[in-house]
Amino acid sequence: xxxxxxxxxxxxxxxxxxxxxxxxxxxxxxxxxxxxxxxxxxxxxxxxxxxxxxxxxxxxxxxxxxxxxxxxxxxxxxxxxxxxxxxxxxxxxxxxxxxxxxxxxxxxxxxxxxxxxxxxxxxxxxxxxxxxxxxxxxxxxxxxxxxxxxxxxxxxxxxxxxxxxxxxxxxxxxxxxxxxxxxxxxxxxxxxxxxxxxxxxxxxxxxxxxxxxxxxxxxxxxxxxxxxxxxxxxxxxxxxxxxxxxxxxxxxxxxxxxxxxxxxxxxxxxxxxxxxxxxxxxxxxxxxxxxxxxxxxxxxxxxxxxxxxxxxxxxxxxxxxxxxxxxxxxxxxxxxxxxxxxxxxx
Numbered sequence: 225x226x227x228x229x230x231x232x233x234x235x236x237x238x239x240x241x242x243x244x245x246x247x248x249x250x251x252x253x254x255x256x257x258x259x260x261x262x263x264x265x266x267x268x269x270x271x272x273x274x275x276x277x278x279x280x281x282x283x284x285x286x287x288x289x290x291x292x293x294x295x296x297x298x299x300x301x302x303x304x305x306x307x308x309x310x311x312x313x314x315x316x317x318x319x320x321x322x323x324x325x326x327x328x329x330x331x332x333x334x335x336x337x338x339x340x341x342x343x344x345x346x347x348x349x350x351x352x353x354x355x356x357x358x359x360x361x362x363x364x365x366x367x368x369x370x371x372x373x374x375x376x377x378x379x380x381x382x383x384x385x386x387x388x389x390x391x392x393x394x395x396x397x398x399x400x401x402x403x404x405x406x407x408x409x410x411x412x413x414x415x416x417x418x419x420x421x422x423x424x425x426x427x428x429x430x431x432x433x434x435x436x437x438x439x440x441x442x443x444x445x446x447x448x449x450x451x452x453x454x455x456x457x458x459x460x461x462x463x464x465x466x467x468x469x470x471x472x473x474x475x476x477x478x479x480x481x482x483x484x485x486x487x488x489x490x491x492x493x494x495x496x497x498x499x500x501x502x503x504x505x506x507x508x509x510x511x512x513x514x515x516x517x518x519x520x521x522x523x524x525x526x527x528x529x530x531x532x533x534x535x536x537x538x539x540x541x542x543x544x545x546x547x548x549x550x551x552x553x554x555x556x557x558x559x560x561x562x563x564x565x566x567x568x569x570x
Contacts, residue, residue: 225333226566227346228346228546229282244284247342251299255350257307259569260448261289263549264402264561265491270339276517277340287313287338287521288561290359291367297403308359310368310525311344311351312376313337314515318354329380329514336515345543347566350439357521360529370561371406371528371535376516377488378406378464379524382414385513386462386486390415395451395462395478397467397508399436400427400536400559403488407464408435409533419460421447427559430536437517448474459483469493479508486511536560542567 227244248318249255263529267285270277270412276438290310293303303309316323316331316517323331329548337355344351359368380389381403393413397421411418422428428439440450453458459480468490475485476499490496500529502508516524527533538558541549549562 225345225545227284227286228543228564230285231269231282233271234458235448236271236548236550238271239547239550240548241544244282244339244346247346247348249295249297250352251297251351252353253297253350254293254297254300254309254353255348256289256311256356257281257293258289258344258347258349258369258566259365260291261281261345261371261543261562262373262397263546263553263564264288264373265489265553266339266373266551270552272395284342284344284346285338286343287311287336288370288373289344289349290365291349294348297353302353303356303358304469308363309356310359310370310372311337311349312357312372312515313353314338314517315341315352326491327517329517334514342388345546345564346566357525357570363529365527365565366486366537366540366563367535370537370563371533372521373515374402374406374535374561375410375524375528375533376402376521377514380516380520381464381486381488381513382407382410382462384510384516384520386484388414388416388462391417392462393417393419393455393480394464395419395421395460395475396436396463396464397442397447397471397475398491399431399439399489401466401556402561404464405430405434405536405560406533411435413527413532416462419451419454423492423556430559434536445446446474448477451478462486466490469496472496473499474509476502479496479506481506482508484509486513488513489520510511524540524561538562539566542570548562
């Protein structure tokens with residue numbers, strides 16, 4: 225089969241698209257004929273290399289994909305040949321205390337398809353049965369293949385971890401990014417008053433059209449000063465910051481007393497400067513979050529499938545142009561997801 229491969233960590237020149245061994249289907253695996261996938265900033269980090277990663281090269285990346293079941297392992301019970309499915313990337317052991325307590329995202333061996341193990345940016349992918357979500361007829365492959373990771377991540381951040389309530393004020397940084405555009409729609413859905421940042425008028429208009437009540441161009445003014453002015457000096461109840469370095473101190477400054485900052489990553493750097501006096505004096509909460517539990521995934525994806533939430537798609541590219549897809553994400557061109565499809569599907 226044909227697959228996206230990174231041959232070593234580095235720039236976009238380490239990305240190849242070519243022959244790769246067909247997947248081996250394990251007892252609880254499902255083989256899918258991939259129709260569409262999507263790039264996440266995670267794929268950029270994997271390509272560049274992370275201190276915790278020790279990957280066998282070449283490595284097939286990709287955490288988002290959808291397609292049709294073509295084969296099932298002997299222990300698979302939930303899916304049959306011909307079923308339409310999407311990938312949910314989080315993998316857990318199922319046996320540790322956290323898995324037994326019902327939150328497998330806290331699993332001591334939690335890892336992600338495409339980051340720690342072989343991903344799904346290929347013509348065919350063998351995926352554990354527990355990592356697949358049924359896709360209803362009528363849902364297009366672009367939507368099915370681009371929404372799982374960001375919408376489940378944003379749903380867990382806002383609904384479960386930050387416990388966002390109707391009427392609360394929330395600031396979403398990078399509202400046109402993958403997680404950002406999902407968080408924007410979920411915040412609006414919960415009935416919160418939504419503040420959002422963007423770097424161009426096009427991105428700000430997108431934010432307005434998808435639930436933002438207040439918007440600011442962060443390249444023209446300090447978003448923390450703007451939030452304080454817009455809220456009469458009070459600040460917001462929740463900040464969504466997956467950017468990290470460069471925004472962290474202003475995110476903390478934007479919070480009202482007893483506010484919550486929730487984060488799922490650090491696209492601009494993992495070790496930002498912080499403001500401890502403001503944190504303890506204002507009794508702020510710093511909350512980490514990752515993927516959703518199976519129940520949370522089901523809840524949010526039902527709202528994607530019925531059209532309540534919709535993915536923003538920047539561009540659709542063949543997998544052979546994956547280097548260009550990385551450039552779009554790294555350069556913050558446009559808004560939403562970059563979708564990739566096997567060349568044989570185009």
